[in-house]
Amino acid sequence: MAKEEHMSEKKIRVLIAKPGLDGHDRGAKIIARALRDAGMEVIYTGLRQTPEMIASAAAQEDVDVIGISILSGAHNTLCPQLMKLLHEKGMEDVTVLVGGIIPEADIPVLKKSGIAEIFLPGTSTQEIIEFIHKRLTPAH
Amino acid sequence: MSELSDRKTKSGTTVANARTASPAEKAWEKNTLAPTLAKSAERQKEFTTTSSYPIRRLYTEADFSGGDSARDLSFPGEPPYTRGIHPTMYRTRLWTMRQFAGFGTAEDTNQRFRYLLAHGQTGLSTAFDLPTLMGYDSDHALAEGEVGKCGVAISSLADMEVLFEQIPLADVTTSMTINSPAAVIWAMYLAVAEKQGADWKTISGTLQNDILKEYIAQKEYIYPPEPSMRLVIDTFEFGMKHTPKFNVISISGYHIREAGSTAIQELAFTLRDGMEYVEWAMRRGLPVDEFTPQLSFFFNAHNDFFEEIAKYRAARRIWYKAMTERYKSTNPRSWALRFHTQTAGCSLTAQQPMNNVVRTAIQALAGVMGGTQSLHTNSLDEAWALPTEFAATVALRTQQIIAHETGVTHTVDPLGGSYFVEALTNEVEQNAWEYIRRIDAMGGMVAAIEKSYPQREIAEASYRYQMAVDKKEKIIVGVNEYVTAEKPIEILQIDETVAHRQAARLTKLRAERSSAEVERRLQALRKAAEGKENLMPFIYDAVKVYATLGEICEAMRTVFGAYEEVSVT
Numbered sequence: 001m002a003k004e005e006h007m008s009e010k011k012i013r014v015l016i017a018k019p020g021l022d023g024h025d026r027g028a029k030i031i032a033r034a035l036r037d038a039g040m041e042v043i044y045t046g047l048r049q050t051p052e053m054i055a056s057a058a059a060q061e062d063v064d065v066i067g068i069s070i071l072s073g074a075h076n077t078l079c080p081q082l083m084k085l086l087h088e089k090g091m092e093d094v095t096v097l098v099g100g101i102i103p104e105a106d107i108p109v110l111k112k113s114g115i116a117e118i119f120l121p122g123t124s125t126q127e128i129i130e131f132i133h134k135r136l137t138p139a140h
Numbered sequence: 141m142s143e144l145s146d147r148k149t150k151s152g153t154t155v156a157n158a159r160t161a162s163p164a165e166k167a168w169e170k171n172t173l174a175p176t177l178a179k180s181a182e183r184q185k186e187f188t189t190t191s192s193y194p195i196r197r198l199y200t201e202a203d204f205s206g207g208d209s210a211r212d213l214s215f216p217g218e219p220p221y222t223r224g225i226h227p228t229m230y231r232t233r234l235w236t237m238r239q240f241a242g243f244g245t246a247e248d249t250n251q252r253f254r255y256l257l258a259h260g261q262t263g264l265s266t267a268f269d270l271p272t273l274m275g276y277d278s279d280h281a282l283a284e285g286e287v288g289k290c291g292v293a294i295s296s297l298a299d300m301e302v303l304f305e306q307i308p309l310a311d312v313t314t315s316m317t318i319n320s321p322a323a324v325i326w327a328m329y330l331a332v333a334e335k336q337g338a339d340w341k342t343i344s345g346t347l348q349n350d351i352l353k354e355y356i357a358q359k360e361y362i363y364p365p366e367p368s369m370r371l372v373i374d375t376f377e378f379g380m381k382h383t384p385k386f387n388v389i390s391i392s393g394y395h396i397r398e399a400g401s402t403a404i405q406e407l408a409f410t411l412r413d414g415m416e417y418v419e420w421a422m423r424r425g426l427p428v429d430e431f432t433p434q435l436s437f438f439f440n441a442h443n444d445f446f447e448e449i450a451k452y453r454a455a456r457r458i459w460y461k462a463m464t465e466r467y468k469s470t471n472p473r474s475w476a477l478r479f480h481t482q483t484a485g486c487s488l489t490a491q492q493p494m495n496n497v498v499r500t501a502i503q504a505l506a507g508v509m510g511g512t513q514s515l516h517t518n519s520l521d522e523a524w525a526l527p528t529e530f531a532a533t534v535a536l537r538t539q540q541i542i543a544h545e546t547g548v549t550h551t552v553d554p555l556g557g558s559y560f561v562e563a564l565t566n567e568v569e570q571n572a573w574e575y576i577r578r579i580d581a582m583g584g585m586v587a588a589i590e591k592s593y594p595q596r597e598i599a600e601a602s603y604r605y606q607m608a609v610d611k612k613e614k615i616i617v618g619v620n621e622y623v624t625a626e627k628p629i630e631i632l633q634i635d636e637t638v639a640h641r642q643a644a645r646l647t648k649l650r651a652e653r654s655s656a657e658v659e660r661r662l663q664a665l666r667k668a669a670e671g672k673e674n675l676m677p678f679i680y681d682a683v684k685v686y687a688t689l690g691e692i693c694e695a696m697r698t699v700f701g702a703y704e705e706v707s708v709t
Contacts, residue, residue: 016709021270021286023359025707026400026486029599030606032709046707047359050282072270073525073634077285101490103524104628121490121523122619124610 012136013063017045017054019082020074027099028069034125035067040132051078055085058094065132070100075110083113095135099123161202173197190444190614191402192604193567203563212457213562216552220460222453222565223553224511225476230549234262235507236514237539238315238480242267242292243526244638246302249292253307255529261536264307265315265516267291267526268325273360275321275693278642288638290526291317295642296688298649300328301335310338314345315390315480315514320362322349323371323676324692327683330383346387346436346480349375352413352585353392356594357399359705362693365586367700371675372417373424378676380431387436389417390480396594397440398486400602403451404568406440408575409585409594411458415576416585418467429471432463436513437479441503443487446564448503449555452510454569455479458576481507482516490523492618493629501538508542509555515539525631595708646688653686662687662695669699 016032018025025047036042043061045054058066066086068079079098086094098110099119107118116135119128161169187195196203214220217227226232239261242249253264268291271283277295278287287293294300304314309332318325326347333343351368354361361368372389379388393410401409414435421431437455441448459477463469483503488496497520504517517535519527527535548554555561582588589595608614615621665678675696682692 021274021276021282022290023354024398025359026398026602029707029709030400030603033599033603034606036709042709044707044709046705048282072286073289074270074285077636101524103631103633122616124620125606126610 012040012065012132013061014040014042014065014067014132015045015054015058015061015063016042016067016069017049017057018047018069019049019051019054019078020070020072021048022070022072022074023047024071025069027071028067031067031069031099031125031128035129035132038129051081051085054082055089055091058086059089059091063094064136065095065097067128068096068098068100070098070102073101075100075102076106079110079115080113083115087114095132097128097131099128159202162200165200165202189403189447190442191404191447191601192608193402193404193447195564199559199563201559203559204566209562212566213556219464219472219475221456221476223556225456225478225513227552229511229552230508230543231552234543234549235512236263236313237261237536237543238263238265238514238516239532239536240265240267240315240317240482240516241527241532242269243290243632244288244292244634245641246292246294246299248288248638250303250305250307252529252532253303256532256536257307257312259533259536260540263313263315263514266303266317268316268318269293270360272321272325272689273318275324275362275689275697277646277688277690278639279646280690283639285636285639287636287642288634293638293642294325294328295646295690296649296686297328297331297683298645298686300325300332304329304332304336308338309333309336309343309345315348316345317348319348319351319354319358319360320368321689321693322347322351323375323679324683324689326375327676327680328689330680331683340383342385343383344385344387346390347375348392348438349389350392350413350438352416352589353395353410355589355703355705356396356409356413357401357598358395361703361705362697363700364703365589367669367696368703369417369420369586371696373421373426374674374676376417376421376431376434377424377426377674379434380426384434386434387478388431388434390436390438391417392438394438394440394482396598397442397484399598400486400605401598402601403442403444403447404571405575405594405597405601407451407455407458407568408572408579410437410439411455411462411572412576412579412585412588414459415462415466418462419584422467428463428467428469429474432467432469432474433471437477439479439481439507439512440484441481441507441510442484443499443503445502445506446561447568448506449510449561450564450568452479452481452507452512453561453565454572456511457565457569458572478513480514480516481510481512483507483518485518485522488518488520488522489616489619492624492626493520493523495618496520496522497534497538500535501542504538505542505546505548508548509553511553521629521631524629526634528630528632530630592706592708595705599708649686649688657685658682658687658691661685662691665692666695666699669696 216224270286391414393406397406519531519535661682
């Protein structure tokens, strides 16, 4: 019940973004649609976004969550750049999630940079939806 | 129990023509089947393929004796090639074992190539990194973090020379997975061949060069469709005249399937892409019987064994009909659809990666039973990274086991005549034609892409599939069932020193070459791009004086502009 009340107050706003040169957008599109079906307001950036473009889109759209889809191996370069930009803009309250092909060894480094969670291949859309709800629902 | 009318399924496909069970079959239903079902129900209400295509309990002669089965089946090496394009198939020559490889610098990949050839691989296949695929040099700002990651970094002829060092291009056939900048990379390859003294008239290999599926699925495009198609047809024309043994295109369903399409969509969109290329080339004035023997295809091999086999068999039949009926081809070499197969990367799991060896083996077997001409088997670490040497070796061994130990190569089209396989081949073909005709009605594939039609169809199918997995309607072992805790596997890491080495090499190259000559040839290319001439000779001229990939692609971009898609979510 609490969850429904929260949702009726204000829809959760999510930016789904594809940074880098990679065009494999199957995952990004599925997540965008699944979050939308779960009642969230979803903006998809389209392909080939630089960290600057993603940060300014997130600010402009006033989102609660940024979902980064990355499969190309460029996460160690692009994710810290995005986190730095969000920090500069004073947007630390935005939850940043990463989905894609991320070697286990890189996960602690990404989390340390402020990324809330990393979702690996095989994650169900339900897990991600639940994570977002849990994270954004204020504790009683 | 006979199904008398076509019915539409959830996935929008049409199933089954009029089916009349024989008296014997009806008796079996009554006397044997009914009592069994009364005792215990079947495990599921409906059984479907991986693509959600419904499968019947039993197939009999009633399922494929309709139509002209003798004509549709025929004999191997004869139209419509359902049973294979060669009369003896693998009894004479096995398929080409062609493992896709590429990472780091040209030196790194050259070493892996030579390793694979030393271990019995029979052809090469080059994976390029994302900056190369997008037409950027390794030192471009947008290349940051991506150099050498998904493939090898090639920025100029100098890199290409290293890539094929000590690999005789006169003898080894090479496939190059490159699309938007295909003409440039091919020019580099031809320049290396020339330097090695290999005869262009006899060298062979395959250029992927399939821009339509980039707009549809993989999204590695640079220019808008019109100038992109011009470049493709330029390579057709150049190849027809100068490299008659080279496959100038590999019309690809692989990426369409990886993007989440069904098997039927993969088949239909790929073959309609093929028809689009033929039509654009014919409009250019190329004689259909002269350029079409150099067209080749590339399909995915997913988990559903019989659905995949039916897809390959139907593909050959559709292409034969299209070539002879639509384009009035009189050259049998244009009629036979030749294809490469790659096992489905998207079917492989990050969880319990050893299971991927099993999946890949079954998928590869489907490719072989479907009559493939060449095959790539994915590595067990596919869902994590580019393969380690160990993983790449197991993948190659998988093919060798199928070739030498299973016996499936001993007879041609071993599944020919199976009620199920023949019925499914017919149904898959019929459904693919429906899609093809829908795209015809839209004005062809370029028009359909501009309407986002195939993109939307694939996004729908992909979402449906994911929902079925999330709801456990489809079981993926180790992912949504039979889950166990596990340790990370060893994976190949590409570090940033690759980017630094590439940048240093480019700086040196730019200092040593004749800048005036490079600029002169780039200017000639720009001018030609504004007109209607074939651009291949201009690109080749620029490549020869070490103009870089980025410079050449940028020169054309100033004339052609860049493409931006409308995202479908």
